[in-house]
Amino acid sequence: MTTTAAAELGVAVIGAGSMGADHVRRIDGLISGARVAAVADVDGDRAAALAEGIEGCSAHTDPGAAMAAPGVSAVLIASPGAAHEESLLMALERDLPILCEKPMTPDAAGALRVAEAEEKLGHRRVQVGFMRRYDAEYLRLARLLADRELGRPLLLHCRHRNVSVPPYFTDAHLINDSVSHEFDAARWLLGQEITAVRVHRAAAGSAPEGGLNDPQLVVFETDGGVLVDVEIFGNCGFGYQVQAEAVCERGTARIGEAHGLMTNAAGRWGGSIDQGYLSRFADAYDREVQAWVDATRRGEATGPGVWDGYAVAAACEAGVEAQRTGRRVAVEMAERPPFHRR
Numbered sequence: 001m002t003t004t005a006a007a008e009l010g011v012a013v014i015g016a017g018s019m020g021a022d023h024v025r026r027i028d029g030l031i032s033g034a035r036v037a038a039v040a041d042v043d044g045d046r047a048a049a050l051a052e053g054i055e056g057c058s059a060h061t062d063p064g065a066a067m068a069a070p071g072v073s074a075v076l077i078a079s080p081g082a083a084h085e086e087s088l089l090m091a092l093e094r095d096l097p098i099l100c101e102k103p104m105t106p107d108a109a110g111a112l113r114v115a116e117a118e119e120k121l122g123h124r125r126v127q128v129g130f131m132r133r134y135d136a137e138y139l140r141l142a143r144l145l146a147d148r149e150l151g152r153p154l155l156l157h158c159r160h161r162n163v164s165v166p167p168y169f170t171d172a173h174l175i176n177d178s179v180s181h182e183f184d185a186a187r188w189l190l191g192q193e194i195t196a197v198r199v200h201r202a203a204a205g206s207a208p209e210g211g212l213n214d215p216q217l218v219v220f221e222t223d224g225g226v227l228v229d230v231e232i233f234g235n236c237g238f239g240y241q242v243q244a245e246a247v248c249e250r251g252t253a254r255i256g257e258a259h260g261l262m263t264n265a266a267g268r269w270g271g272s273i274d275q276g277y278l279s280r281f282a283d284a285y286d287r288e289v290q291a292w293v294d295a296t297r298r299g300e301a302t303g304p305g306v307w308d309g310y311a312v313a314a315a316c317e318a319g320v321e322a323q324r325t326g327r328r329v330a331v332e333m334a335e336r337p338p339f340h341r342r
């Protein structure tokens, strides 16, 4: 008996900025079973520069034109969050498999519209770029919690520090762009839904007029009774650190403490701290994209889906409201339709 190998994917990459360029490099050089067939960016020069040198890859300023370009059979969306919904709906309309960077959409209403469009199509087409689910350390922690090795989880302490964030970042960006990862990771690690969010600002933090209140402590509750706290620090200045410690009934488990090489020399010990997500999560992005390509070629969709994108958008909305009011804000979610339970 002979088997036919599934066709190579021709990926249209929408958004040729930092993440789009990183994914193009990855698909072009590392990923098996896929090639970059088109690149789109509203900045045409940027799209052209990225497409240049990739055989058979066309450059566009319009995402729709890229999706319709010769050889395109899948879409990777890496434009800013506010542009995702339009591209997602367009790709679903064409029944194309999609890997969409986080946030799936910046608002819960937009996420529900995407959920409805996928349900109307009748099969899963969207994977959301919550790459921590593909990180080796996160995977080990997930296994340990799922196997109840240390009993039931009770608390989850998280730290999320960036060397710096872009100057346009507001308090809301800290929730939507950064803590959104902890919202997803907590839901996934615990298998529980987020029910309420509080945000505390450090009174001693420096907040120039209209500027970022940095750092902040985001505390949220889950429907399984677990309390999660996240230190979010946008401009810590010294390194990119993503850490988590689960406190369980019979012990604790920590990840993200020391990543990489430790040295002992001249009476001192030490190592280095990653300076950004592109290096810290490089392996996770590789695994994420390869998993998406492999599943798509098998005719499946795996990994975090539209409902995960929606749940995180709903938690983010509660987080931003909690930041604004200083109150505990309940997370409002629509009922999960049977289609999105699969």
Ligand SMILES: NC(=O)C1=CN([C@@H]2O[C@H](COP(=O)(O)OP(=O)(O)OC[C@H]3O[C@@H](n4cnc5c(N)ncnc54)[C@H](O)[C@@H]3O)[C@@H](O)[C@H]2O)C=CC1
Residues within 6 Å of the ligand: 014, 015, 016, 017, 018, 019, 020, 040, 041, 042, 043, 046, 063, 078, 079, 080, 081, 083, 101, 102, 103, 129, 130, 131, 177, 277
């Ligand atoms: N998973 C992760 O760890 C990370 C995910 N991201 C996400 O990736 C996405 C892109 O972020 P970055 O690359 O950092 O931003 P970026 O600002 O570097 O790049 C965005 C690009 O999209 C283009 N663009 C804007 N509107 C567009 C539209 N309507 N259609 C096509 N292109 C458009 C811009 O001209 C720009 O070249 C965002 O959703 C962001 O949240 C960003 C950083 C890390």
Ligand SMILES: O=C1[C@@H](O)[C@H](O)[C@@H](O)[C@H](O)[C@H]1O
Residues within 6 Å of the ligand: 162, 165, 177, 178, 181, 277
């Ligand atoms: O998604 C990301 C960025 O957009 C965000 O700004 C960072 O805080 C996150 O760590 C990174 O993973």
